[in-house]
Amino acid sequence: MPMMPVTDSMFLVVETREHPMHVGGLQLFRKPENAGENYLSDLRRTMLATDNVRSVFRRRPSRPVNTAGYVRWAAEDNLELDYHFRHSALPQPGRIRELLEATSRWHSTLLDRHRPLWEIHLIEGLQDGRFAMYSKIHHSLMDGVSALRHLQGTLSDDPNDLDCPPPWGSRSNGTNGNGHAQPSLFSLAGKTFDQVAGIAPAAAKVAREAFREHTLTLPMQAPKTMLNVPIGGARRFAAQSWSLDRVRAVATAAGVSRNDVVLAMCSGALRDYLIEQSALPDAPLVAMVPVSLRRKAEGGEASGNNIGALLCNLGTDLADPALRLSAIHTSMTNGKKLFSSLTPLQTLLLSGVNVAQLGVSPIPGVVNNTRPPFNLVISNVPGPRKQMYWNGAALDGIYPASVLLDGQALNITLTSNGDNLDFGITGCRRSVPHLQRILTHLDTALAELEGAVGIK
Known part of the structure; x- marks a missing residue:
């Protein structure tokens, strides 16, 4: 193996x-x-x-x-x-x-x-x-x-296809589990050396953008919140779907990406939820937004881990939903601009800077006595673009349930599924009361964004 x-x-x-x-x-x-x-x-x-x-x-x-x-x-x-x-x-x-x-x-x-x-x-x-x-x-x-x-x-897009593999199976007969031959340690080392050599200039570029241009959201800028506490092992899970057309219409009217609108939905929901809990900080919340580093043309079956990490200013200090959306769009645009100039390995290594503090969070006292690197993870994972079936059964929803780390009591992950966006919200059962209320606030936030861009 x-x-x-x-x-x-x-x-x-x-x-x-x-x-x-x-x-x-x-x-x-x-x-x-x-x-x-x-x-x-x-x-x-x-x-x-x-x-x-x-x-x-x-x-x-x-x-x-x-x-x-x-x-x-x-x-x-x-x-x-x-x-x-x-x-x-x-x-x-x-x-x-x-x-x-x-x-x-x-x-x-x-x-x-x-x-x-x-x-x-x-x-x-x-x-x-x-x-x-x-x-x-x-x-x-x-x-x-x-x-x-x-x-x-x-899955299959044919409702009459009754030969779909089991959830642990495959339509191919490959034995490697990801569709590719395992590279040798020497070939990996050669590629790694070449790209690591570019880390110093890449780091200089990050420093220049962050400290001279003041355009990047950096770790340790996030405020301390009720979500950034030591967590227990018990979880709560909530899920709901929203129309992709509604999100797309807001994005088109505002001239931003659909992911910006999704982040603005989450921002509005978090703002209302924390107000409800009398726990909204004065400073804006910061989300870690995972970015896939896989090439679009990458074939074969997926396995392993290959993700980077952007930090996004959620603008939760702003009461106006249009201003929150603008702040999110600016933050994400600046982060993507930097990532696009780096190689995948450089991006992965520099992403480590954004999440490095999580490595010491299990040490007693760290979570309670330091500012969080960010307040939560919000992840948008591409899913099927049309109605899919599994051995004749129609897929109605895909709701992701994710990982929580110490000091990170809430995670919001969503995926596209045909005409819908399916949200899965995972929370620490002890630290995030009334988790299902966030679903109500997400619905309110989307309606507010529609109103802000003139959609009736």
Whole structure:
């Protein structure tokens, strides 16, 4: 099995009971019209009978090397699919509320390191007749972008396609898990040396932009908030969809990107939520916005981690939604301009500066006695552009469930899904009361943005 990259190994090293390091997602499906009473049981039985398993879903950590952490993956030859793929039923009355409560509990528990690091729950009992799947996979195996790309690879745009692979399977027969041959350590070292040599001038460019031009949002500028506290291991999860057309219309009217509008929705929602909690700081909140470093033309199946980190001024100190949107657009434009001038490895290494403080956050006293590097993570992951199906079942929603770190009690991740944007909000159960209220505030924030740009 391949060596484990340092970036992947670190997700295992920093994991504790209070900080589970898996990414997840909740998918909602409508059953095919001809689905019988035993549709889900039969579907699970068919899935368990398959031998179509991507190699990444057979990986488990090899034994750690003293305190140096994990350096190599081991392959699980006797994969117990019935352990990883579980069939569950919701308590009555089977509302979305019960579904989100179950998802919250599953997302709170650690994965077993003696087995491949993933679980999938097939869920029945929804009162509207739909079914759901909650999946989670360790961040050391896949980041959120990889996980969503993998999911899309198992779906079809044809409702009559009944040969979709299982959630852990693949449409290809590759054995490497990502569609590419593993590069040698020597070739990696050569590429790394060439690009690291450019870090010094890249760092000089960052310093010039930040301190002379005053255009960049930097770590340690974020205010201390109720969201930036030590967290426990229990999670709450909330989810909802909004029309992509509404977001697109605001973006067109304001002359900004759709992601700027999404960030402005989150900014308005956070402002209203913190006012409701009597906890809005005078200084603007700062979001870390993950940026995929994968090339658009990159083929094969996704795995591993390849993301950078931009910091964005959310303008939560501004009451006017139009001014908040303008502040966000300026902040994101300046950050993207800098990133576009760097190589992917330089971007990755300099992104580390933005998140470096998180590495010492588990040390007792650090979170309580220092300013946060940023206040929360807001991630927008591209998803399917049209209606998709899985073995005839129509995909109604994809709601990402993400990782929380110490001092970071809230995460907002969304993905595009056909005509909708599907938001998943993950929060520390102890530190973020009434998490579902953020959904209400997101709806209000979008309506305010529509009003600000003249959309009736």
